[in-house]
Amino acid sequence: MIYFIITIFTALIGCFIYKGYKNTHSVAINHIKLGKVIPSTNSASLRVLHISDMHIEHISITPEQLFADLKDQSIDLIALTGDFLDRKRSIPKLVPYLEALNKLNPVYGSYVVFGNHDYVLRDVNFNQLKELLNEYGFKTMQNEHKSIEVDGKSLNIIGIDDFSTSRSNIDKSYKEIRKGYNLVLTHDPNIVLKMSDHHFDYLLSGHFHGGQIHWPKPYHLVKMGELVQKSIIKGLHYQDGRPFYISEGLGQTGINIRVGSRPEITYHDLQLYAEAEKDNVELKEATIAG
Numbered sequence: 001m002i003y004f005i006i007t008i009f010t011a012l013i014g015c016f017i018y019k020g021y022k023n024t025h026s027v028a029i030n031h032i033k034l035g036k037v038i039p040s041t042n043s044a045s046l047r048v049l050h051i052s053d054m055h056i057e058h059i060s061i062t063p064e065q066l067f068a069d070l071k072d073q074s075i076d077l078i079a080l081t082g083d084f085l086d087r088k089r090s091i092p093k094l095v096p097y098l099e100a101l102n103k104l105n106p107v108y109g110s111y112v113v114f115g116n117h118d119y120v121l122r123d124v125n126f127n128q129l130k131e132l133l134n135e136y137g138f139k140t141m142q143n144e145h146k147s148i149e150v151d152g153k154s155l156n157i158i159g160i161d162d163f164s165t166s167r168s169n170i171d172k173s174y175k176e177i178r179k180g181y182n183l184v185l186t187h188d189p190n191i192v193l194k195m196s197d198h199h200f201d202y203l204l205s206g207h208f209h210g211g212q213i214h215w216p217k218p219y220h221l222v223k224m225g226e227l228v229q230k231s232i233i234k235g236l237h238y239q240d241g242r243p244f245y246i247s248e249g250l251g252q253t254g255i256n257i258r259v260g261s262r263p264e265i266t267y268h269d270l271q272l273y274a275e276a277e278k279d280n281v282e283l284k285e286a287t288i289a290g
Contacts, residue, residue, distance in 0.1 A: 023258040024060040027250070029069060032236060033269045034202060034243060044151035047074060048268040049106070052081040052187070052206025053115065053249025056093045058256040061263065063096035070104055073267065076150070077108045080138065081206045081247065082115025082162065082187035088125040091132060098136040108148055110138045113159045115187035115207065117253065119167070141185065143169040145177055153272040154180025158200070163188035164207065164224070170198050181272045189232075189246045190225035192239040202270060203244035210234040210248030214260030234261070 049070065061069075078101055084094055101110065112133050121129060130140050139146065141159020148155050156177055161167040168191055182200045189205035208221060211233055221228045227246075234246050248264040 023261075024058075024252055024256055024263060026262055027061055027069065028248070028262045028264050030264060030266045031269070032245060032266060034236075034271075042273070044153040044272040046108075046150055046155065046270045046272055047076045048183070048204070048270065049073075049075045049078045049104070050081065050204050050245070050247060050266045050268055051078075051101075051250050052204075052247035052264075053083040053209060053251055053253075054080070054085070054094075054097065055083055055117065055249070055251030055253050056085040056090045056097070057087060057251075058253060059251035060256070061250065063100040066097060066265075067100040067103055069265065075104050075106045075267075077157075078104070078106045078110035078138075079183075079185050079204050080110070080112045081185055081204055082113050083117040083206065083249070083251075083253075084115075084129065084133075086117040086120040088121060088128075091125070091129055094129075094132065095136075098133070098138065102137060108150065108155075111146075111157055111159060111185055112138045112140045113185045113187055114140070114142065114162055116162050116164045119162065119165050142167075143172040145173055147178055147180060150272055154178060155272060156180045156182045158182055158184045160184060160186040160191060162186075163191040163194075168194075170195060174198050181270075183270070184244075188225070189244060190227050192242075192244050193226055196240060200242055200244075202268070203242070204247070204268070205244065206247040206249050208233040208246060208248075209252065209258075210261035210264070212249075212252060212254075212258055212261055 085091065118129060119126065133140050142161045145156050145158040158173050160170060160173045163186065184200045184203040186205050188207045192203060208224065211221060221233060234248050236243060236245050247266055248261050250263045250265060252258060
């Protein structure tokens with residue numbers, strides 16, 4: 001009898017792991033439309049491709065598949081919000097993914113922030129990762145911002161370094177920032193709880209993997225900050241009336257399975273508006289799952 005029970009238990013565990021591994025190949029391509037209802041048509045649209053937590057050591061989508069899934073959409077800007085890898089030997093494996101993303105030709109370029117796993121690398125290896133990203137045209141941002149013009153509207157791209165490893169410096173990131181639409185890129189979304197004195201119009205993040213193994217609940221995330229304790233681990237949310245998005249990530253960490261979560265690629269369609277219109281618009285959002 002005991003052998004029968006062990007056999008059944010082993011089979012169930014095997015099925016659980018197999019199903020979880022299959023789930024890592026089922027990439028969700030989600031579309032978020034976030035805009036302002038403006039009396040005039042004096043606004044500019046911006047489509048951001050957002051990918052987080054690639055975790056090259058445990059990623060199930062190939063560079064070829066990634067490009068095939070994305071090539072038919074026009075993209076204005078690419079945002080990568082950290083956790084590319086955590087081993088030196090994995091750095092070359094990132095190259096074909098960067099090449100695939102480069103072929104998408106984003107109009108306003110590609111921007112990167114780092115996550116806690118990236119900082120597992122020692123200084124010289126971290127610098128190698130950073131230099132590789134810059135070499136392939138991905139602007140790395142560590143507590144800094146860049147202002148660009150989009151159809152006559154000012155867009156501030158603000159890259160805040162990883163909050164979970166105490167590398168964030170919000171004041172430095174916003175120093176001498178000019179008026180415009182503030183798009184924040186960061187890895188750990190818990191930082192929104194510390195940004196009451198710093199305005200953002202939209203914030204993109206990752207870090208939680210949607211729980212990765214979200215069954216029956218992601219108990220293993222309990223130590224990952226206040227948002228988790230509020231059951232805020234993925235999708236579109238608001239803090240003090242301001243929207244932020246938590247990606248479920250494209251890769252996995254630890255073990256290459258997902259249960260109750262899926263790898264995610266996200267398009268964010270934004271409406272940029274003039275500074276004078278900020279106080280006279282009503283926020284309206286729509287989430288469309290792919």
